[in-house]
Amino acid sequence: MTTTTPSTTASGPVGPGPGSGPAFSKAPGTDNRPGRLLAVVIAAQFMALLDVFIVNVAAPTIGAELGASGAGLQLVIAGYTITYAVLLITGARLGDRLGHRRLYLVGLTVFTVASLACGLSRGAGELIAFRLLQGAGSALLIPQVLSLIQRNFTGEARTRALGAYAAVLAVGAAAGQVLGGILVSADLFGTSWRPVFLVNVPVGAVLLIMAGRVLPRDGGAAGKPGEQGAGRRVRGLDLPGLVLLGAAVSLLTVPLVLGQQEGWPPWSWLSLGSAVVLFALFCAYESRLARRGGAPLVAPGVLRIPGMGLAVFRITAVMAVNAGFLFVLTLHVQGGLGYSALRAGLTFAPTAVVFGAVGLTWRRWPAVVQRALIPAGFALTAVSAVAVGLLLRDGGEGGPWLYAAFAGIGAGLSLGFSPTLTRALSTVRPEDAADASGLLSTVAQLGQLIGVACFGALFLNRLESPGAPEAYSSADALLVCAYALAGAATLGAVSGLVRLRR
Incomplete structure (x- = not known):
């Protein structure tokens, strides 16, 4: 059981004025039916959420077949979360700068390709690396889901859309546990645990095709008058803050996961101490950036x-x-x-x-x-x-x-x-x-x-x-x-x- 905290983009929830209809692009080849748009973005949210729990159930089988240690299994589970957590806010700001449709498609592509690579992995090291890539894809994809709902639905339609979003979060955990168990136990074509990742490939491919037709065209970073995104404040990416946070999280995670297996050598304690220092530097840098009128990550x-x-x-x-x-x-x-x-x-x-x-x-x-x-x-x-x-x-x-x-x-x-x-x-x-x-x-x-x-x-x-x-x-x-x-x-x-x- 868990859920994903709804996150807005860096510019906050912005939408058309009261009484207006959904702000869909009228570009040729775009399907402007709101039900289909909602289905596409909610399905992506569900797939990314499912991937957390579907893998959790498969962990013991993965460990047995790949010879992964307990620490390796922790990294298979946590690797996805590491990159997702560190890159989440940056993914939201990239959506503001480059367009939510564009980032949705890029994030979904990265997630789908990484899922294929995970399913074909031949060792624990490969699987961990591709799980990190999966997390990066989710960090680009998921912030766009709520943004697309906020910017394309108003009034009662937005309330219903957010209700569907909440329902997906509520059932995703249970569905992931059960589906993971079904896929691993079925051992489809002798593939054992691999379908828990490969199932994302056909789903992702279908969503990419549908998204190209139903997601409204991006109106540019700043937005032209009358276009989606007009008047939005576009914020910086804070790359130094991203590097500091990523390094601090990595230095904290690695010794916690590997320290016990290695007998808590000196490097593990040095890493934990360095993580504390980097977290302090991150906080100091963010405060200074905010005082100077910048756009800190936090x-x-x-x-x-x-x-x-x-x-x-x-x-x-x-x-x-x-x-x-x-x-x-x-x-x-x-x-x-x-x-x-x-x-x-x-x-x-x-x-x-x-x-x-x-x-x-x-x-x-x-x-x-x-x-x-x-x-x-x-x-x-x-x-x-x-x-x-x-x-x-x-x-x-x-x-x-x-x-x-x-x-x-x-x-x-x-x-x-x-x-x-x-x-x-x-x-x-x-x-x-x-x-x-x-x-x-x-x-x-x-x-x-x-x-x-x-x-x-x-x-x-x-x-x-x-x-x-x-x-x-x-x-x-x-x-x-x-x-x-x-x-x-x-x-x-x-x-x-x-x-x-x-």
């Missing part, structure tokens, strides 16, 4: 918006717990309990389905209840995580109560995430909306990266520790991770109580 002023700092912390905690839970539980049920990929995918379905259902309905709950949703959600996540660990601690399958615990994690994470995101963005001025949304989108991806790296390393370290009973080593490692996941969720609950006191 606007420092956004962090000073009331409640934004807490929102950043909570979203990081939600996504770290989510990603860590899925990764370590996948390794346990397939490696420790011997589940097939299909059964593993179905096992996670309650978490994803309940997350989506709660995320779509919590606004309808009584106002008196909504005040306590965030701390209650994190507390429910903590209790449910411990319950999962205890139910599986003897190497058994947990029984029906296990699915109740999975549902509790889905509900708790959704209550921690959805109200946090909504309330944070509701306090943002229109001129700061793009920066705030971009910041929270990036934080969400970095949270997933931290979760896979940290909780994955903890699980693998415990799994390989001397003295653990062989029959229950996987269950023992899972229980330790469950306590750690509960601790992270408890910190989120405390942050929710801080907000309540205000």
Whole structure:
């Protein structure tokens, strides 16, 4: 279970004036029917979201067939997120500068070609490299999805379009888990795990053909009068900030993933220390750029918006717990309990389905209840995580109560995430909306990266520790991770109580 934080482009949500129709290009050869445009952009969002979870279920099979170590599997999962998180805001700004249609097509092409390369990979190193390329394609593609909806739908049509967008986010996680299990278990033509990547190729090809016909033509970076994009403020790319952030994320991720396998050599600690230094340099550079009137990758002023700092912390905690839970539980049920990929995918379905259902309905709950949703959600996540660990601690399958615990994690994470995101963005001025949304989108991806790296390393370290009973080593490692996941969720609950006191 997870979701992708909706992100706007750097110029924020801009659209035609009230009462006007959708702003579609009238260029020859362009299909101007809004339903088809929505279907094309939503399908791309769904495909990119699916790719996160479909691969998660296939990870143990990939490891067995390619001889990938635990660290290698972490990089297969996290590699996609690394480039996606670092390049997300840049992808949004490139859409403003070069056109959303153009960047959609470029990003979709990169993603599709990278998916083909992933499916044909002959070793773990190749697969990791092409997963990084997939993430870059998503970073170019996904920011354009919401921008195209915002700029081509107005009024009630925009509300319906955004509802469809939210529904895709809600069901993407569950669909990815189940479809990944089906494809791996089917072993089509003896290809084992490869269809989880190759399935993107025909879908991407069809979307490229349809997008060429239905997406409105770009009106240029600045936009001519009457054209889509007119009057938009085009912001710089902040390449130095991009380099600093990318280097800091890489120096943080690599030792977390490889350090345990290598016995935590001196270079791993040096890398972690260097990451801290580079993050500090990144923050200092961004602040200086903002004072000089530039366009920083992450606007420092956004962090000073009331409640934004807490929102950043909570979203990081939600996504770290989510990603860590899925990764370590996948390794346990397939490696420790011997589940097939299909059964593993179905096992996670309650978490994803309940997350989506709660995320779509919590606004309808009584106002008196909504005040306590965030701390209650994190507390429910903590209790449910411990319950999962205890139910599986003897190497058994947990029984029906296990699915109740999975549902509790889905509900708790959704209550921690959805109200946090909504309330944070509701306090943002229109001129700061793009920066705030971009910041929270990036934080969400970095949270997933931290979760896979940290909780994955903890699980693998415990799994390989001397003295653990062989029959229950996987269950023992899972229980330790469950306590750690509960601790992270408890910190989120405390942050929710801080907000309540205000």
